[in-house]
Amino acid sequence: MSFPWARQYQPKAPLMRWMDEKLPLPRLVYNAVGAGYPVPRNLNYWWNFGVLAGAALAVQIVTGIVLAMHFHSSAAGAFDSVNGTIMRDVNAGWFLRYAHANGASFFFIVVYTHIFRGLYYGSYKAPREMVWLLGVVIFLLMMATAFMGYVLPWGQMSFWGAQVITGFFSAIPVVGETIRVWLLGGYAPDDAALNRFFSLHYLLPFVIAAVIILHIWALHIPGSSNPEGVDVKGEQDTVPFHPYYTAKDGFGLLVFLALFAMVIFYFPDYLGHPDNYIPANPLQTPAHIVPEWYFWPFYAILRSFTSDFILPAKLWGVLAMFGSILLLFFLPWLDSSPVRSNKYRPKARIAFWVLVVDVLVLGYCGGSPADPFYVIVAQICSAYYFLHFLVILPMIARSERPTPLPNSITEAVLAKHDASPATAH
Amino acid sequence: MVRAIALVVGAGFTLVLAIAFYGSISGLVGDPSPKIWTGAPQSAETEAHLHPRAAGLRSDGVMGKFDKQQLQRGFQVYKEVCSACHSLRFVAFRDLKGIGYNDAQVKAIALGYDTIPSVNPDTGEPATRKGTPADRFPMPFANDIAARAANNNAIPPDLSYITRARHGGADYVYSLITGYQNQPAELLAKFPDIKTPKGLYYNPYFANLNIAMPPPLKSEGQVQYADGTKPTVDQMAKDVAAFLVWAGDPNLETRHQYGFFAVIFLLISSFLAYGAYRNVWRDVKH
Numbered sequence: 001m002s003f004p005w006a007r008q009y010q011p012k013a014p015l016m017r018w019m020d021e022k023l024p025l026p027r028l029v030y031n032a033v034g035a036g037y038p039v040p041r042n043l044n045y046w047w048n049f050g051v052l053a054g055a056a057l058a059v060q061i062v063t064g065i066v067l068a069m070h071f072h073s074s075a076a077g078a079f080d081s082v083n084g085t086i087m088r089d090v091n092a093g094w095f096l097r098y099a100h101a102n103g104a105s106f107f108f109i110v111v112y113t114h115i116f117r118g119l120y121y122g123s124y125k126a127p128r129e130m131v132w133l134l135g136v137v138i139f140l141l142m143m144a145t146a147f148m149g150y151v152l153p154w155g156q157m158s159f160w161g162a163q164v165i166t167g168f169f170s171a172i173p174v175v176g177e178t179i180r181v182w183l184l185g186g187y188a189p190d191d192a193a194l195n196r197f198f199s200l201h202y203l204l205p206f207v208i209a210a211v212i213i214l215h216i217w218a219l220h221i222p223g224s225s226n227p228e229g230v231d232v233k234g235e236q237d238t239v240p241f242h243p244y245y246t247a248k249d250g251f252g253l254l255v256f257l258a259l260f261a262m263v264i265f266y267f268p269d270y271l272g273h274p275d276n277y278i279p280a281n282p283l284q285t286p287a288h289i290v291p292e293w294y295f296w297p298f299y300a301i302l303r304s305f306t307s308d309f310i311l312p313a314k315l316w317g318v319l320a321m322f323g324s325i326l327l328l329f330f331l332p333w334l335d336s337s338p339v340r341s342n343k344y345r346p347k348a349r350i351a352f353w354v355l356v357v358d359v360l361v362l363g364y365c366g367g368s369p370a371d372p373f374y375v376i377v378a379q380i381c382s383a384y385y386f387l388h389f390l391v392i393l394p395m396i397a398r399s400e401r402p403t404p405l406p407n408s409i410t411e412a413v414l415a416k417h418d419a420s421p422a423t424a425h
Numbered sequence: 426m427v428r429a430i431a432l433v434v435g436a437g438f439t440l441v442l443a444i445a446f447y448g449s450i451s452g453l454v455g456d457p458s459p460k461i462w463t464g465a466p467q468s469a470e471t472e473a474h475l476h477p478r479a480a481g482l483r484s485d486g487v488m489g490k491f492d493k494q495q496l497q498r499g500f501q502v503y504k505e506v507c508s509a510c511h512s513l514r515f516v517a518f519r520d521l522k523g524i525g526y527n528d529a530q531v532k533a534i535a536l537g538y539d540t541i542p543s544v545n546p547d548t549g550e551p552a553t554r555k556g557t558p559a560d561r562f563p564m565p566f567a568n569d570i571a572a573r574a575a576n577n578n579a580i581p582p583d584l585s586y587i588t589r590a591r592h593g594g595a596d597y598v599y600s601l602i603t604g605y606q607n608q609p610a611e612l613l614a615k616f617p618d619i620k621t622p623k624g625l626y627y628n629p630y631f632a633n634l635n636i637a638m639p640p641p642l643k644s645e646g647q648v649q650y651a652d653g654t655k656p657t658v659d660q661m662a663k664d665v666a667a668f669l670v671w672a673g674d675p676n677l678e679t680r681h682q683y684g685f686f687a688v689i690f691l692l693i694s695s696f697l698a699y700g701a702y703r704n705v706w707r708d709v710k711h
Contacts, residue, residue: 041711083586084515087676094676095683239709247705251698258691265684266487269589277590277673278582287632307445316441323438333427372453379446383439390435394428417710 002031003038003223005235032220038238039245040226042413046121047224048252049114054212055253056107059260061205063100064149071152073198075191078154079279098268099260104146105271106260108294111142120352122229122340127222129332134215136328138208143295143325145204148197150292151189155276160289162189162197171315188282228412229340230405237409288369296366297359298324300378301385303370320382327389334389337397344403347396351388358384469616473609475629480599480663484670484677491671491678493525498650499668500524502661505648506641507584510576512564515585516672519558523675524668531558538563577624579637588666589673597630599666603658604630605640 009030011017020027030036070090072081086093115135118124124132151162166189169180185192223232232238239245263270271293275286291299298321305316327334335348342349358381365378406412483492500521503513518535526534535556540563543554556563565581566572572580588594608627613620621627625635642658650656670677 041709043711080515088515088520094680239711243705244709247698247702251695251702254691254695254698258688258695261684261687261691265680265687268680274590274592277586304442305445307441307448309441309444313445320438320441323434327431327434330427330431334431336428372449376446376449376453379442379449383442383446386435386438386442390431390438394431413710 002036002220003232003235003238005238006031006038007035007240009034009036032216033246034242035240037220037223037241038232038235039224039241040232040237040409041239041244042226042228042409043224043245043248044227045248045252046113046117046227048249049110049117051249052110052252052256053107053114055256056103056110057205057208057212059103060100060107061209063096063103064202064205067096067100068198068202071198073152073195075154075194075280078152078194082153083277095264098264102260102263102268102271104149105292105294106256106263107142108146110256111139112294115139116356119355120342120349121225121227122335122337122342123225124332125335125338125340126332128219128225130218131215132332133329134211134218136325138211138215139328140325141204141208141211145201145208146292146294148201148204151194151197152201153276154194154280156278156280156284156286157273157276157289159189159280159282160286161291162193164289165291166193168318168321171312171318173315225340226409227341227343228406228409229344230407230409230412233408234410290367293363293367296364297362298366300362300366300374301382303366303375304379304382306375306379320386324382324385327386331389331393335393335397337400337402339402339405344405345396345400346403347400348393351392351396354384355388358388469612469619470632470634472616473612473619473629473634474632475600475604477593477596477600477630480596480666482595482663482667482670484595484667487681489677489681491524492667494652495664495667496524496671497526498652498654498661499664499666499671501651502642502648502665503584503668506661507665508562508565510565510572510581510638512581512583513562513585513672514564514583515561516675517559517561518556520675524671528558535560577637581638584669584672586673588670595666595670598669599662600630601628601636602640602642602662602665604628 009020009027011020011026016026019025067086070081070086070093072078082097086097088094090096118132118135147161147165151158166180166184169183170176172179181187183193184190185196223238226232273290273292290296301324302317302321305313305320307313309316311319337345337348339345342352362378362381362385365374365381368374406415483490483495503511518531518538521531521534522528535558538556538560540553541556541560542563543552544550545552566575569580582590588598591597593600605626605628608619608621619634621635625637626639627634628636642661645655645657647658648656648661654660
């Protein structure tokens with residue numbers, strides 16, 4: 001499960017030896033994130049984001065559990081419990097609410113960065129396909145959790161966002177409407193929907209935590225990849241996770257917390273929508289219904305499909321929106337190039353940056369009204385998104401001429417520092 | 426095999442998008458008088474709607490604090506002008522300590538309200554009672570139907586979160602209250618449909634241009650301030666906007682104070698952690 005030169009856990013204190021015999025949890029920690037886990041020495045800061053994602057989940061769970069102690073999950077009581085009680089009367093309630101709401105945004109910022117790191121450095125390629133698949137599962141669970149969480153305060157956007165998203169199910173032919181009503185527990189989002197969303201919103205983060213354990217376990221079989229994309233060849237290519245990456249991750253975590261604190265304390269409403277401070281009114285539709293910013297690219301893809309073609313446009317939109325995430329499951333087999341890192345793949349690198357711009361533009365369109373200009377731009381960008389993963393990457397993998405890879409991680413590191421190999425540790 | 430299916434799926438989505446794209450383009454080309462970025466013909470609202478003017482409140486920005494004197498004046502404006510129609514249902518009388526009143530003053534303010542819903546202790550019939558500091562501000566109308574009946578079929582919104590529930594916040598509230606004007610003849614000529622109906626009032630700061638609320642602050646001296654400040658319409662509007670910022674965000678000042686220490690602490694810690702990181706990695710090329 002690890003490299004042969006990994007340090008061995010050797011408890012000295014009698015209590016720790018007793019523990020090691022009965023329940024070797026300290027050994028597990030030592031081998032997973034301690035001095036017993038060798039990691040490539042050349043990881044850059046893009047590798048910090050996995051730990052940051054775990055930290056963001058921890059923040060959400062802690063703040064969420066305390067918020068749940070005060071939340072009333074009924075259509076009549078939800079808004080008042082959040083904005084009347086938690087924000088005003090609960091000690092530090094305002095802090096918990098802002099931390100939780102903005103924590104969701106930070107969770108997505110960190111996870112999107114983590115995903116794009118994976119895309120650039122080929123982290124999804126063999127032997128780490130399972131890590132990638134589990135990661136996509138985590139992403140889907142996060143989206144479900146975030147959607148349900150946003151409904152809970154029962155503001156205008158909560159209600160109407162729920163109305164729109166659950167409306168997708170009615171696009172399924174024949175059984176769609178029945179499924180929609182069954183899921184909602186009624187004909188429109190109401191008490192039944194709110195209660196079950198609260199239940200599932202409390203549950204899913206723990207499912208996410210379990211899948212994260214599998215995700216890290218799957219990673220620790222081959223070990224981490226690295227920016228060069230070449231395999232670890234020997235002891236000189238690695239450093240023990242502790243103290244090298246505990247120190248680096250600790251620094252990254254504090255920077256993350258500093259930025260997080262700036263938003264919580266000074267710009268708590270910036271990433272939200274003012275309409276969610278209006279209590280839900282089923283009889284009054286907001287001028288522009290938009291989800292939270294982290295759903296905007298997918299919302300843009302959904303709204304791009306404006307023409308019927310065999311299937312109704314609405315169904316195309318829903319299929320494309322889900323398809324845009326599901327296609328990620330197939331990425332390890334779509335991109336068959338044996339070269340992992342885009343550092344050595346000139347054509348793939350260009351396609352990657354086009355994708356980044358494409359997703360940002362899609363995001364901008366998704367947050368804008370559905371005026372023809374934004375719809376047209378979104379249609380072009382949606383087409384590129386599908387072509388990128390389904391056509392362009394496979395073609396590049398076949399036809400590309402990668403630049404020469406370094407023979408080892410250490411060689412790449414030393415070449416960077418321009419020193420003789422004799423001084424390598 | 427995967428790649429073959431992927432090619433078909435990718436081509437399929439792209440084909441449907443191309444059809445939709447063609448539809449969008451031809452819709453745009455065929456439209457007689459579009460604006461390329463709205464697609465809708467110019468409307469009165471897009472033409473005449475104004476962005477809010479800055480109110481310049483002490484609570485603005487990252488260094489925002491509360492000017493308690495201004496909040497007390499604003500509370501006086503709310504109480505004497507706005508509370509006739511607008512509720513403030515999330516604010517309790519005891520919260521008024523946050524704008525500088527002491528316990529005795531809060532108790533006196535609460536006692537000044539005698540419409541708190543209650544029950545006659547002898548007969549059990551619905552009744553009203555005087556307020557206590559624990560009570561929240563009472564609703565001006567018994568229910569939504571009563572609210573509509575008294576206000577030309579519009580429900581005056583609760584003001585507890587009004588500065589957070591509108592784009593522009595306090596600036597919007599300030600601009601709206603002071604923004605009533607006569608409907609310009611040029612606008613009416615271009616868009617006859619926007620003529621202000623009877624019972625509504627023209628206000629370009631309101632998104633729909635015609636608002637059901639009559640101008641609440643009509644003349645100087647409508648409220649006689651307890652601290653002697655000159656009660657111009659502009660002054661009263663700023664004061665009530667400041668009060669409503671507090672009503673929607675009573676923890677603003679505390680939040681900014683804690684935030685200052687939290688961010689400084691985390692930045693210093695980050696700096697130290699960076700030093701520790703550099704120290705740990707000192708002898709390892711990476």
